[in-house]
Amino acid sequence: MIPVAQPVIGEREEELVLEVLRSGQLSLGPRLAEFEQAFAARVGAAHASAVSSGTAGLHLALRAAGVGEGDEVITSPFSFVASANSVLFERARPVFADIDPVTLNLGVEAARAAVTERTTALLPVDIFGYPVDIAGFESFGLPIVEDACEALGASYADGTLVGSRPHPSVFAFYANKQITTGEGGIVVSGDPAVKERIDSERNQGRAPDMDWLDHDRLGFNYRLSDIACALGLAQLERLEAMLAGRARVAAAYRDALADIEGLALPCEDRDAERRGWFVFVVQVPGAHDRDTVIERLREQGVQSKPYLPAIHLMSFYRERFGHREGEFPVCEDVAARSLALPFFPHLTDSQIEQVAVALRGALGR
Numbered sequence: 001m002i003p004v005a006q007p008v009i010g011e012r013e014e015e016l017v018l019e020v021l022r023s024g025q026l027s028l029g030p031r032l033a034e035f036e037q038a039f040a041a042r043v044g045a046a047h048a049s050a051v052s053s054g055t056a057g058l059h060l061a062l063r064a065a066g067v068g069e070g071d072e073v074i075t076s077p078f079s080f081v082a083s084a085n086s087v088l089f090e091r092a093r094p095v096f097a098d099i100d101p102v103t104l105n106l107g108v109e110a111a112r113a114a115v116t117e118r119t120t121a122l123l124p125v126d127i128f129g130y131p132v133d134i135a136g137f138e139s140f141g142l143p144i145v146e147d148a149c150e151a152l153g154a155s156y157a158d159g160t161l162v163g164s165r166p167h168p169s170v171f172a173f174y175a176n177k178q179i180t181t182g183e184g185g186i187v188v189s190g191d192p193a194v195k196e197r198i199d200s201e202r203n204q205g206r207a208p209d210m211d212w213l214d215h216d217r218l219g220f221n222y223r224l225s226d227i228a229c230a231l232g233l234a235q236l237e238r239l240e241a242m243l244a245g246r247a248r249v250a251a252a253y254r255d256a257l258a259d260i261e262g263l264a265l266p267c268e269d270r271d272a273e274r275r276g277w278f279v280f281v282v283q284v285p286g287a288h289d290r291d292t293v294i295e296r297l298r299e300q301g302v303q304s305k306p307y308l309p310a311i312h313l314m315s316f317y318r319e320r321f322g323h324r325e326g327e328f329p330v331c332e333d334v335a336a337r338s339l340a341l342p343f344f345p346h347l348t349d350s351q352i353e354q355v356a357v358a359l360r361g362a363l364g365r
């Protein structure tokens with residue numbers, strides 16, 4: 001079976017992780033700051049705080065943006081559920097708006113129409129690594145927390161890197177991401193006060209100097225261990241090669257799938273916008289049942305995943321907020337037809353061909 005995702009782990013990862021294991025300092029050691037600094041340098045950010053997951057990073061970034069009980073945060077219904085969940089952690093309300101049919105990101109004008117006097121922040125998501133229209137969202141004049149969990153390596157229309165803006169942006173390092181620490185995440189921003197607050201809140205609210213166990217605010221255990229940071233450092237060393245590998249696979253898929261009528265491929269980069277390749281998601285033609293296609297692919301040795309379901313139609317969100325079909329038609333149509341194909345840097349040309357043949361077969365072409 002060709003898996004849908006597979007991390008690249010080599011001798012360098014083993015070497016750096018073993019070094020930490022042998023050092024005896026498994027957490028809050030020197031690898032933490034090293035990883036933070038190396039990551040911040042790669043995305044052009046002034047500050048970075050590594051945390052235990054992307055979800056933890058979103059939670060702390062929203063708190064730092066001032067989101068609290070009763071507030072509204074405008075976000076995309078076409079995302080991994082963590083983005084909306086993180087708003088609920090603070091008893092605020094995720095307010096959804098429909099997506100752009102081309103980029104599949106939160107639509108700027110739809111989001112603008114959803115603003116009320118209770119809106120405290122925007123939480124746009126760079127879905128499948130495609131950068132949001134950040135200038136559009138910045139024009140609202142509201143605090144932004146960017147969910148860049150899927151977008152390492154992406155850049156905006158003005159050519160600047162996702163992660164280099166002053167507002168907090170959150171990246172994630174689960175094993176399917178561009179780089180992995182097993183589990184992990186990081187919040188980058190241009191604001192030293194955001195870093196100070198997040199560094200404290202990830203560590204039970206401990207004071208910044210850490211010498212004295214004085215917890216002057218509420219905090220969490222959202223720390224990232226030195227073992228994970230060592231893994232992350234080794235992964236960063238091979239990031240450019242892995243991004244190039246993903247771009248190669250994406251280009252090969254485009255060629256191999258171009259002649260399948262009605263199959264929607266990921267949008268091409270517009271102008272200076274650059275996708276940070278994370279997944280290769282296609283939308284099956286409307287006449288086909290996506291879940292049947294997934295089953296037929298599986299029968300031919302190709303793993304694929306329904307990706308992504310619409311958040312507002314998940315049972316928890318329906319029950320809690322009364323969401324129903326028809327609210328966000330673009331998102332619902334895309335969500336019903338999308339599936340993620342196998343996608344990782346070392347996918348071979350013959351595996352890509354196998355996937356293409358299987359997909360043609362599954363669609364009866």
Ligand SMILES: Cc1ncc(COP(=O)(O)O)c(C=O)c1O
Pocket residue numbers: 053054055056079080082083125147149150172173174183184185
């Ligand atoms: C868009 C998006 N947001 C948030 C997350 C949450 O990251 P994590 O799984 O590290 O908590 C992910 C990753 O899975 C994601 O893809």
